Amino acid sequence: MRVISLRRAVVLAGVVLAALAASSFVSQASAGTSAGTSTWSSTCGASAFSSLDRLAVTSTARGETAREPGISQTVENPGAQQGRGRTFQATVPVYVHVVSPDGVIGNVSDRLIRDQIRVLNTTFGGFEGGYATGFGFTLAGVTRTVNADWFYASINGERPMKRALHQGGDNALNMYLTTAGPYLGWAYLPDIVNKGNAYLDGVVIDWESLKGASDTYAGRYDQGETAAHEVGHWLNLEHTFFGGCNAHGDYVDDTPAELTPTAGCPAGKDTCSDPGLDPIHNYMDYSYDQCYTEFTLGQTLRMQDAWLFYRAP
Secondary structure (H helix, E strand, O other), rough: OEEOOOOOOOOOOOOOOOOOOOOOOOEOOOOOOOEEEEEEEOOOOOOOOOOOOOEEEEOOOOOOEEEEEEOOOOOOOOOOOOOOOOOEEEEEEEEEEEEEEOOOOOOOOHHHHHHHHHHHHHHHHOOOOOOOEEEEEEEEEEEEEHHHHHHHHHHHOOHHHHHHOOOOOOOEEEEEEEEOOOOOOEEEOOHHOOOOOHHHOOOEHHHHOOOOOOOOOOOOOOHHHHHHHHHHOOOOOOOOOOOOOOOOOOOOOOOOOOOOOOOOOOOOOOOOOOOOOOOOOOOOOOOOOHHHOOHHHHHHHHHHHHHHHHOOO
């Protein structure tokens, strides 16, 4: 998703230059198994935000809270690709990067990480409703890093972390577990891989949104589906309310038009005069996790097209 409330007193006031002193570690794991040996990488400092980057970032409050930062990224449609549809199958290797300020806070267990992968396979597999998208996710590796700067950084401070930790090719999903600044998380659309900033590719998730990790978001964002929402962006989906009630909307024909993001799970919400109630159960709205149940066929085809155009190895 792209938000949450201002809940932390400690947020970086800026990004500072410092030398990185690190001993780094990666523990490799396969899906359904615990990570192997693990070593902490303890680093300090961050590099300055690049003034040459063309991606504009602003803080934007949407709906109940500011769930995600606003990212000025052009929405592109790669067009229909051969091979999509119900026969489509893609396995996404997932590298999970656990970042902690002290080795304790946010240091989620291997079990919670495996559970998060299961949530992705459940949501993208259509097991809660909607369409099975053809995407499966397997745990490829876990890194654990002690770095307070990275842990508390918001989107403008993510660069040193991603430069140091990013793994795999364009088909690999890098998931960074931090506080996500004042947000629930964020992600870039897949054309980031063609913009000279491929190391930024991936999703940043508030570790407390993982199922069973914390009671901070109990009854709201505590079922691990923040990650499903952000991975939807990673696969080229926009919010269901992206274009409001206008013609293009979210560039998907079978998601009813929606003027405003949803908070909670308000049955009967209908903000546009076009046919259909607001898609409050769609993973790309801002509903509570307990309200989410589906991706549509149109969203499925859009994600498959994006995979074949941007990410397929």
